[in-house]
Amino acid sequence: MTEIRQLDQLKPGDKGKVVKVSGSGAVHRRILDMGVVPGSEIEVERVAPLGDPVEFKLLGYHLSLRKEESQNIHVEVS
Amino acid sequence: MAVEGAVSNRSAIIDYGRDLEKEIATLEGSISKIEALTARYPARWLAVKLLENDSDVKEKVRAIDGGVEIIRQAETSMAHLRSIFGDEAETVIADRRYGFISGVAKKVLRKPAIDRLTSSDKIDNIVTNRVLGIPIFLISMWLVFQFVACSGPYSDWLDGVLAGPICRWGITIIKLISLDGTWVESLWVDGIIAGFAGVMVFVPLLFFLYFALAILEDCGYMARIAFVMDRLMKAIGLHGKSFLPMIIGFGCTVPAIYATRTMREWKDRIVTAQVASLMSCGARLPVYTLFAAVFFADNPGTFILALYLFGIFWAIVIAKLFRSTVFAGGEKAPFVMELPPYRMPTLKGVLIHVWERGAFFFQKAVTIIMAVSIILFFLLNIPWGVSDMRDSLFGKVSATIAPVLAPMGCGNWEAAGSLLTGFIAKEVVVGTMGEIYVAGAQEEAEVEEPTNFFQDLGEILVGFWDATVDTVKSIVSIIPGVNLMDGEEEEEVTRLVAALRERYTPLQAVAFSVFVLLYIPCMVAVAAFRSEFGTKWALFNAVYLTALGWIVSTLIYQVGLLLGF
Numbered sequence: 212m213t214e215i216r217q218l219d220q221l222k223p224g225d226k227g228k229v230v231k232v233s234g235s236g237a238v239h240r241r242i243l244d245m246g247v248v249p250g251s252e253i254e255v256e257r258v259a260p261l262g263d264p265v266e267f268k269l270l271g272y273h274l275s276l277r278k279e280e281s282q283n284i285h286v287e288v289s
Numbered sequence: 290m291a292v293e294g295a296v297s298n299r300s301a302i303i304d305y306g307r308d309l310e311k312e313i314a315t316l317e318g319s320i321s322k323i324e325a326l327t328a329r330y331p332a333r334w335l336a337v338k339l340l341e342n343d344s345d346v347k348e349k350v351r352a353i354d355g356g357v358e359i360i361r362q363a364e365t366s367m368a369h370l371r372s373i374f375g376d377e378a379e380t381v382i383a384d385r386r387y388g389f390i391s392g393v394a395k396k397v398l399r400k401p402a403i404d405r406l407t408s409s410d411k412i413d414n415i416v417t418n419r420v421l422g423i424p425i426f427l428i429s430m431w432l433v434f435q436f437v438a439c440s441g442p443y444s445d446w447l448d449g450v451l452a453g454p455i456c457r458w459g460i461t462i463i464k465l466i467s468l469d470g471t472w473v474e475s476l477w478v479d480g481i482i483a484g485f486a487g488v489m490v491f492v493p494l495l496f497f498l499y500f501a502l503a504i505l506e507d508c509g510y511m512a513r514i515a516f517v518m519d520r521l522m523k524a525i526g527l528h529g530k531s532f533l534p535m536i537i538g539f540g541c542t543v544p545a546i547y548a549t550r551t552m553r554e555w556k557d558r559i560v561t562a563q564v565a566s567l568m569s570c571g572a573r574l575p576v577y578t579l580f581a582a583v584f585f586a587d588n589p590g591t592f593i594l595a596l597y598l599f600g601i602f603w604a605i606v607i608a609k610l611f612r613s614t615v616f617a618g619g620e621k622a623p624f625v626m627e628l629p630p631y632r633m634p635t636l637k638g639v640l641i642h643v644w645e646r647g648a649f650f651f652q653k654a655v656t657i658i659m660a661v662s663i664i665l666f667f668l669l670n671i672p673w674g675v676s677d678m679r680d681s682l683f684g685k686v687s688a689t690i691a692p693v694l695a696p697m698g699c700g701n702w703e704a705a706g707s708l709l710t711g712f713i714a715k716e717v718v719v720g721t722m723g724e725i726y727v728a729g730a731q732e733e734a735e736v737e738e739p740t741n742f743f744q745d746l747g748e749i750l751v752g753f754w755d756a757t758v759d760t761v762k763s764i765v766s767i768i769p770g771v772n773l774m775d776g777e778e779e780e781e782v783t784r785l786v787a788a789l790r791e792r793y794t795p796l797q798a799v800a801f802s803v804f805v806l807l808y809i810p811c812m813v814a815v816a817a818f819r820s821e822f823g824t825k826w827a828l829f830n831a832v833y834l835t836a837l838g839w840i841v842s843t844l845i846y847q848v849g850l851l852l853g854f
Contacts, residue, residue, distance in 0.1 A: 232380060238623040240341070243383035245625055249376075250384065257413070260422035261520035264529075264624050266413075270387075271400075273413075273628040275516050277523070280623055 227286030442759035443493035454745035484662020507634035526612030538568030807838030
């Protein structure tokens with residue numbers, strides 16, 4: 212069973228497959244440029260000590276995103 | 290992982306798929322008809338950028354004749370693509386690019402089947418840990434400052450080289466052109482050499498700081514600092530990357546201003562630079578230490594720490610204020626940042642960093658230091674042959690400014706004069722006070738034996754070796770429980786302490802120290818600010834800080850008086 216969730220709802224250790232990146236402007240562009248595009252596998256690695264930002268693992272590297280940025284990323288969780 | 294074979298160049302153009310390619314081709318065709326565009330940009334690249342809705346490119350195209358028409362056409366194409374894909378064209382383009390990349394990667398790269406926990410991950414599990422992350426960061430900052438403090442012997446060595454051999458060589462040249470005993474000699478010794486020595490003592494500190502930071506940067510920890518501290522900086526309207534410049538500000542404001550270059554968003558950048566000098570720099574420490582020794586001898590550390598915290602407090606207040614007024618709005622800088630794997634920094638890489646930044650500071654600083662030192666020299670010596678500093682032009686200028694400082698309890702020409710010279714470098718405030726209050730303190734009886742060039746050279750080299758030995762000892766002494774250093778005390782300072790105790794009340798000392806903390810940064814910092822953000826914002830920086838200093842110190846003094854201190 213799969214369901215679509217916003218990336219910021221996931222917990223460390225959770226994995227998902229990006230289905231949609233909403234939003235616009237420079238931030239949106241930057242997220243796409245870093246490889247967060249539909250189809251890529253993304254895993255929540257850890258949360259920063261003060262609760263934000265969150266570190267993710269994708270394409271074999273580590274990416275840090277604030278919650279407000281990861282909200283726009285919709286992932287399919289199985 | 291292993292790379293197998295190379296990909297041929299001929300497939301370098303990415304195939305964006307039939308629907309996209311059709312739109313790209315049409316747009317490309319229209320673009321090729323406009324010569325002003327093709328002269329500047331490759332047509333295909335431009336077509337892709339427009340479909341990606343790149344605001345920078347759009348702006349540039351709009352400025353060109355016929356550009357508006359092209360943009361309208363691109364917008365029609367984007368709408369058409371949206372109806373096909375149900376998503377923005379830019380998403381689809383990024384997607385195709387990554388498709389191309391993974392295709393190439395699949396062909397040439399063989400990965401181990403299972404993802405192992407790399408040593409980089411293991412380090413991150415500790416240093417960005419929810420509980421340990423911040424303490425580890427604080428400890429690493431403490432180590433950086435301990436390390437920077439070890440640069441002292443080199444500062445002394447540089448000071449000695451400037452005041453000794455270099456000064457003597459200059460005098461020899463002056464003698465050769467028979468100008469000895471004239472104002473030229475005095476300009477050289479009391480103006481140029483003295484001015485240079487004042488700033489040069491900071492160069493080793495800067496190089497040590499840059500060295501430590503380059504290591505943190507090259508090993509990958511710097512990105513983790515931004516990761517750990519971002520939440521805190523966001524609260525005051527800044528970015529995780531603002532944190533580093535502010536930390537550097539504790540060493541010196543000049544590199545802090547340059548360190549803002551890592552930030553993408555101009556408004557974040559300038560606000561960080563505007564508050565950087567509120568992070569109390571190393572040069573202000575001698576001033577605090579002096580007043581702490583005079584008036585808070587029981588608890589000097591608390592007084593100094595309070596001043597540092599007061600500076601941080603104002604940095605937060607001002608950053609928040611500026612971010613919502615003068616520098617409000619602007620695109621919010623994203624925190625979309627790669628956390629690179631940890632690497633062992635190479636000595637060569639670190640040294641290149643240190644050299645680039647250090648040399649940059651040096652170049653910027655030299656001319657302005659030279660100019661201000663010469664001006665100050667003439668101010669101090671006009672009318673010619675003046676013996677009391679009070680009667681010099683400098684004394685008169687200070688006396689004119691003094692009434693302005695009266696509301697904060699420092700309305701005498703001595704305080705005004707010290708603060709004026711503080712513009713050269715903050716620690717000069719202490720030197721000036723020494724000269725004014727301790728009569729003749731500057732006239733050290735120097736018994737000079739004639740030396741030749743080779744003896745001087747020998748002295749320089751031996752001095753450098755001694756400084757290196759001392760530095761290594763003090764670095765080793767950072768390790769808890771190891772102490773190779775023996776304490777030193779300067780006698781001149783104690784005379785100054787006595788003189789200050791007579792002339793200032795503790796309340797005045799607090800107001801004065803706070804003013805030193807807040808008012809105009811030193812000339813080198815102002816010059817750095819100007820080179821990074823332009824004359825207008827450098828002036829803004831100098832004026833707002835001085836105004837803030839005056840207001841806060843006056844409040845402290847007046848409220849203190851009312852409370853009966």
